Amino acid sequence: MPRYGPRLEGFEYPRPVQTFAFTSQSQPLEMAYLDVAPARPNGRTAVLLHGKNFCAATWVSTIDALTAAGFRVIAPDQVGFCKSSKPSGYQYSFGQLAANTHALLDMLGIERAVIVGHSMGGMLAARYALQYPEATxxxxxxxxxxxxxWKAEGVPWRSIDAWNEREMKTSFDSIRDYQRTVYYSGDWxxxxxxxxxxxxxMYAGDGxxxxxxxxxxxxxxxxNQPVVYEFPRIAAPTTLFVGLKDRTAIGKDLAPPEVAKRLGDYPxxxxxxxxxxxxxTLVEFAxxxxxxxxxxxxxxxxxxxKAVSAP
Incomplete structure (x- = not known):
């Protein structure tokens, strides 16, 4: 199996990777990103925000579809993920990641964009829309x-040290088993x-x-940073895509059985x-x-x- 560097060195993305150097929390950082231009621009930009177990590269088919429709596509790797910096001391918040993303778009001269977020990127996209409504x-x-x-539902708190101990056990097999069970309803x-x-x-490499x-x-x-309570304040026209077989719920493995049973009910x-x-607008994939x-x-x-073309 492959062994990649801590910033995914050795893994090739489907499009050229660029780097945004900036300062955040008194330290120099870099965000890797894809900036893909369409052959026939429609004057609009789409920003694709990856999930926690995903990277900008995972959006490859979506990038192709959007650029074919005339969109310029920006797909960043957030700080702490994939090909971007992984600072050992950083106060992670969705507000900070949204600010980092906004700084990238500002550097690129993009004032307004369609914001698309998947999985954890959905939490970030919601925060971005709340934080920068004029840019969404x-x-x-x-x-x-x-x-x-999840915390309010009864999932016990877990320390960062405990999260780290869990992460250190990650392997190719554990990733595959988790995704097969939780993401794809047992299919592969x-x-x-x-x-x-x-x-x-990345987990198998030196980093x-x-x-x-x-x-x-x-x-x-x-x-610890839910956005669900702020959904009524989202002002941008919103489309929600839901695969109904999804059962993702953070911390479900620590929850009492009666709590775990009701978590992640995506329908x-x-x-x-x-x-x-x-x-x-809700679009369901049964x-x-x-x-x-x-x-x-x-x-x-x-x-x-269809969603991004709607008036």
Whole structure:
């Protein structure tokens, strides 16, 4: 199996990778990102925000679909993930990651964009839309996590040290088993394997400790910074995509059985979120799970283009 560096050195992205150097929390950092231009521009930009177990590269089919429709596409790796910096001391917050993303777009001269977020990126996209409403043309949430407050539901708190201990046990097999069970309802396709190798290769490489520590810090962020209570304040036109077979819930492994059983009910969570976000449109994929853009790219991309083309 592959072994990659702490910033995914050795793993090639489907498009040229660029780097945004900036200062945050009194330290120099770098955000890797893809900036893909369309052959026939429509004057609009789409920003794709990856999930916690994903990277900018995972958006490859969506990038192709959007650029073919005329969109300029920006797909960053957030600080702490993939090909971006992994500072050992950083106060991770969705507000900070949103600010980092906004600084990148400002550097690129992009004042307004369609913001698309998947999984953890959905929590970030919601925060971005709340923090920068004037810069958010449309909001698209793809199986976002954080549609429920796990702590309020009864999931016990876990320390960053405990998160780190858990992350240090990560392997190719554990990644694959988790995704098969939670993301894809027990199914597995060869198309999913490159993304397991992408993540697993970082944990297998020399930067294993730095990767695990960054993931521990960001897990703490995800668990302790819910955005679900602020959905009614989202002003941007919003489309919510939900694969109904998804059962993702952070900390579910620590929850009492009666709590764990009710967590990650995406059919119910999706409808509740769509009702909470003013004017939101809900698109359900009955036979898909956590990553509809990976499971069925053609269908997902067709629905995404409908959503971003709507008036």
């Amino acid at each position: 043309e449309r909001l698209v949430l793809v199986n976002p996590i954080g549609l429920e407050d 396709k060869p198309a999913y394997e490159p993304w397991v190798r992408m993540l697993g290769g 294993r400790k730095a990767v695990a520590w960054s993931q521990a810090l960001t897990s703490d962020m995800v668990f 119910a969570l999706g409808r509740r979120a769509a009702a909470a976000i003013p004017g939101a 036979e898909l799970g956590h990553s509809p853009q990976v499971e069925d790219p053609a269908r997902f991309n067709a629905e995404l283009l």
